[in-house]
């Protein structure tokens with residue numbers, strides 16, 4: 270029995286042959302995926318030749334093969350284009366190359382090196398493509414655009430000139446598994462998911478992402494077809510969002526990642542939140558032991574301020590706050606101001622260690638409130654003062 274699988278023509282001669290992973294709960298053993306994800310793959314059929322852009326995650330090779338079969342014989346594929354060497358978009362290369370025995374695998378120079386180190390591929394069939402190189406499929410021209418460090422060193426884009434479709438792999442991606450193919454079918458929430466994705470994956474490479482966007486300005490792009498999430502056939506919205514996320518623009522918002530074992534830090538965080546919100550600045554408390562890290566990355570994309578709330582545990586911040594602060598530093602957010610509220614039983618120590626941790630980040634430390642035990646009125650007054658400093662700087 271042949272199981273019908275969804276294949277969709279997303280542009281003239283371009284077929285979505287991607288797969289949806291409803292079950293995946295984590296990416297990189299780090300990022301939670303509450304809505305699963307997709308590994309998009311695209312088949313482009315010209316009059317003479319056929320190309321497949323990106324393959325799929327381990328475990329989905331057969332699904333990809335079956336989907337390709339619904340359009341063409343996989344043996345007849347001429348090109349397997351690898352925009353990115355990571356296994357969620359390239360692991361299917363070995364399988365597809367074994368079916369398509371004459372197909373050339375196209376990648377950047379770095380891509381070739383990485384693909385050969387990761388996969389069992391016939392080296393003589395991997396061809397390096399450079400910036401501006403084109404392949405002619407017969408009435409359909411594919412151009413390769415260098416787009417390094419989005420988010421690995423070897424990444425590139427593939428641009429279908431006639432229909433102005435940009436295959437951007439991880440860039441412009443979002444972790445969503447949905448029966449919808451296009452953003453306009455999905456409805457509103459996609460920008461939030463794309464923002465979370467940007468925060469997790471692209472924000473550490475903000476200057477590179479910015480450069481890629483600037484480069485794209487010389488291309489007319491009617492459709493953006495990334496390899497995770499939905500496809501944008503009206504790409505202005507997602508482009509504008511990325512322009513803003515790669516700038517140093519921030520929202521009037523203070524993110525407050527915190528943890529509290531016995532409630533003292535929590536009390537300070539509540540007072541801080543209320544006092545900032547009362548002054549008309551967004552305050553977003555984020556309880557780190559129970560909330561999902563993907564939204565944390567999304568919030569970091571445009572928070573003007575970040576205040577960590579932590580008790581002192583074994584002479585330093587709570588280990589979960591160390592983890593969050595370390596991660597935040599690596600994600601390279603455009604945060605302008607930092608702060609700390611802390612409670613300790615006898616000697617403290619969390620503020621010193623956190624100050625060292627945030628050193629080297631873009632923002633400045635505006636202040637810290639250290640309290641012995643549970644906060645008294647005068648301690649809470651200091652918390653309100655700290656909130657006032659944030660409001661003054663941010664508004």
Ligand SMILES: Cc1cc2nc3c(=O)[nH]c(=O)nc-3n(C[C@H](O)[C@H](O)[C@H](O)COP(=O)(O)O)c2cc1C
Pocket residue numbers: 528529530531532533534535579580581582583584585612613614615616617618641642643
């Ligand atoms: C496991 C553990 C380790 C702690 N280590 C320290 C410490 O090294 N120095 C200190 O001053 N207080 C230490 N404390 C005391 C807490 O910092 C103190 O109870 C604080 O008020 C707790 O804040 P919270 O109510 O927000 O959890 C420790 C408490 C616990 C439970």
Ligand SMILES: [Fe+2]
Pocket residue numbers: 353355420439
């Ligand atoms: Fe990737």
Ligand SMILES: [Fe+2]
Pocket residue numbers: 355357358439496497
């Ligand atoms: Fe990916």
